[in-house]
Amino acid sequence: MMSYETMRHFADSWGLLYLFAIFLAVGAFMLRPGARESARQAALIPLRNDERGDM
Numbered sequence: 001m002m003s004y005e006t007m008r009h010f011a012d013s014w015g016l017l018y019l020f021a022i023f024l025a026v027g028a029f030m031l032r033p034g035a036r037e038s039a040r041q042a043a044l045i046p047l048r049n050d051e052r053g054d055m
Helices: 004-030 035-043
Strands: none
Touching: 004 035
8 A cells, every 4th residue: 555655756746747748738739720710719609699598
């Protein structure tokens, strides 16, 4: 069984690398060619005037 200190050391080192890899993947996804239009449409979602009226 792993001790708390061992688990914390694992999370401090590999967890940081894991989150950094996710950050790089999201950055690459947003900077890919063709992402501008989908990002623009996503930014306009709150401004849409939907006629449904349900919130």
